[in-house]
Amino acid sequence: MKSKLPPYTTPLERIWHYLFRIICGLIFLFLIFPILVIVPLSFNAVPFFTFTPEMLSFNPEGYSLRWYEDFFTNLNWRGAVNNSFIIAIFSTLIATSLGTVAALGLSRREVPYRTMLMAILISPMIVPLIISACGMFFFYSRINLQGTHLGVILAHAALGTPFVVITVTATLVGFDRSLIRAANSLGADGVTTFFKIVVPLILPGVISGALFAFITSFDEVVVILFVGSFEQRTIPWQMFSGIREHISPTILAVATLLVLVSVLLLTSIELLRRRTERLRGVRT
Template identity: 70%
Template sequence: MSALPPYASTGQRIWFYTFRYVICAFILFFLIAPIITIIPLSFSSQDFFTFTPEMLALDPAGYSLKHYEDFFTSSDWQKALKNSFLIAPAATLIATSLGTLAAIGLSQSHVPYRRTIMAILISPMIVPLIISAAGMFFFYSRIGLQGEYLGIILAHAALGTPFVIITVTATLVGFDRSLTRAAASMGADPVTTFFKVQMPLIIPGVVSGALFAFITSFDEVVVVLFMGSARQKTLPWQMFTGLREQISPTILAVATIMVAISIVLLTVLELLRRRSERLRGLTPS
């Protein structure tokens, strides 16, 4: 039903167009409109959360960059930004390196207790965040890591590893084992084989796993709320308290910046996916 057949009846035609241009259009509008709406609002020259008459009239006076200025000059937001860019990369590094090794191990043909190990490694993704945060808060405060950068980094790394495992394992599924055998038959040792043959092929999976781990940490707020002190507040932490206490339009500016970051990440991921499929000899779809 990708297109309407020429013999379609009037009823069928009406349904076809209603479905496509009314129902689906409405749902897509529902999906995307909230995100699109906040972008112009963030450029408002007023502290309101709705379109002012000047903005609707496209009067330049209705628009300003003052909320962005707030964001870049406020010490609270800058501190939060710095913390976010300190914690997320550190957590990503741990999650990606350990996760990639484990994914390679898991993809070997004979792994004892594979199901159990997989269940344990994936569990941080399944357990609701509030429970992970509660458990980590209790445990980390016992060992004195509560309110420390290290505690949050370790917690975020643990939350990010399942994504690395899943993406890297997915790339390894299509991996042709005869390639490593070919390398070995020509005298390469396992380490050389890994770096020269296997690594280039799985690198897209590793990078997209790392992106997932990064966004997990970058976007995570529950664990930070419980485990962090005021010193470790991150962007989401600052947004959350801002939204809960008194909502200031600066949040919309931050939100717009974060939407821009997601668009960049999404594009990178899509390019990586295509590259990975090309490398493995599949036609990108």
């Protein structure tokens, strides 16, 4: 906020200038406060979602790690963490490999029906989740995939592919096709060209697409509620049933840990973005 106002600014404009920044500050507060407020609440010593007088007076007795302890020792939560990672990792692998190959095909100049194909491939992102979830519930029950890990992995992979297609296609927009021709003319065959030339260049797009696919699965609640059962419970599944049935601050502890995870993800995506821009020579 160091920008100096020009000397000819009228007092009214000066007031407006600062008022505007205060308003924006309040909006940023609205964005961030609800996320930050759960951090201290998760250290609550009593099983409520509220600040106790002890907490407000910074009395150490008002704080405890019992909800974190509960999270790390409770078998329900441990199963949920395991399932979340298993399901997210496998669905990300499927989504990333299929999505990257499809994006390569879609960005070729010759591809027919491009708009229509693109619309179909990103439809899992457009269709309301509740409709996808109900459809998958009926269909997967019929072919005995409902309530299996495989079913949930396939469902999450389908939901994750649009993100991979979009990010990889975006990377390929700036991709110089003459590089492929150059590699070919120098004697590299298709496979060598792909792994030595194409992959390193689109890798940031692939990785950020994979991160999107991972977070989509990791964060997904609606489809897992319908396609999964207790055996496939993920962290969001467990949180949802926790909020519905017995609210305990363990949920806040989990939420705090998830915020940490998202900060990590955000940082890695930002670093990837910068790398892409550097490689493409875009000025930041």
